[in-house]
Amino acid sequence: MRVLNLVTTPRSRFYRQQVEALTGHGVEETTLAVPGHHEYGESDNGRTVFDYARFLPTVLRHAAGNYDLVHANYGLTAPHAVLQARLPVVVSLWGSDLAGRYGQVSRLATRFADAVVVMSEAMADDLGRDCHVVPHGVDLDMFRPEPTGAARDRLGWRDDARYVLFPYPQGRAVKNYPRADRVVDAARDRVDGDLVLQSVQGVDHEDMATYFNAADVLLLTSRREGSPNVVKEALACNLPVVSTDVGDVRERVAGVTASRVSDDDDELADGVVEAVGVDGAPDGRAAARTVGRERCTERLLDVYRSVLDAA
Structure with missing residues (x-):
């Protein structure tokens, strides 16, 4: 062909x-x-x-x-x-x-x-x-789970903090970093220890798996999306996802532990609090296999x- x-x-x-x-x-x-x-x-x-x-x-x-x-x-x-x-x-x-x-x-x-x-x-x-x-x-061989501690060691992240990953540069307007900052700020007083909002810029695609495995939750506050690969890649690494209701995110995270879709800031903050405090084995990779x-x-x-x- x-x-x-x-x-x-x-x-x-x-x-x-x-x-x-x-x-x-x-x-x-x-x-x-x-x-x-x-x-x-x-x-x-x-x-x-x-x-x-x-x-x-x-x-x-x-x-x-x-x-x-x-x-x-x-x-x-x-x-x-x-x-x-x-x-x-x-x-x-x-x-x-x-x-x-x-x-x-x-x-x-x-x-x-x-x-x-x-x-x-x-x-x-x-x-x-x-x-x-x-x-x-999503490339399931590139994006796969690994121990959180090992991923944090490579990035120099603290073991005693909770990390909310915003997977884009702060300046991309459509991704709406200011909203992510507001959501994390609203969640901060309800989480034991430091809650860090970590944005990403200038990172090679193959290195993003380390960030997904080092973080506690992915936060997506985009104004619009089609089918964001960062969500599928995060799920493949068993990272919970909290997101605005854009593209196919609701379908992708359906039934995934500690993942939430909402257009309400308070509910997004609730989702972050739940995700960073969740106990039990994560299960996002099973959902990622369908894509x-x-x-x-x-x-x-x-x-x-x-x-x-x-x-």
């Missing part, structure tokens, strides 16, 4: 992992990225309408080659995919491309796609058409096959 991938940036960690996993299953791919400046993890700063316009001839030229389908990864590449008439089209929406400022572009383009992949049932409901729900998978990378890769391959069978 030969796939022409369209992306806004090939540096996306999720995208690189997807390509690696599909290549392991025999998929041959070529990646085309929208020209112009783009900082991964930020808004589409620096890009102009002209950049997207001059991307179209490149897509049309490659689509005339020896490919089986076009996969538009992120909604802003979907118009380019559907404007070529030769190959079947799969469009993947990642979250901000549906809920963000350019959501209408994604909605319009997906009407002409052969299949649409979204990260969560909530996104499918929002889009209002038949979709395949295939979240980004392991291998399983999610197979589901995406099934989407490809269904599109090709219908062509």
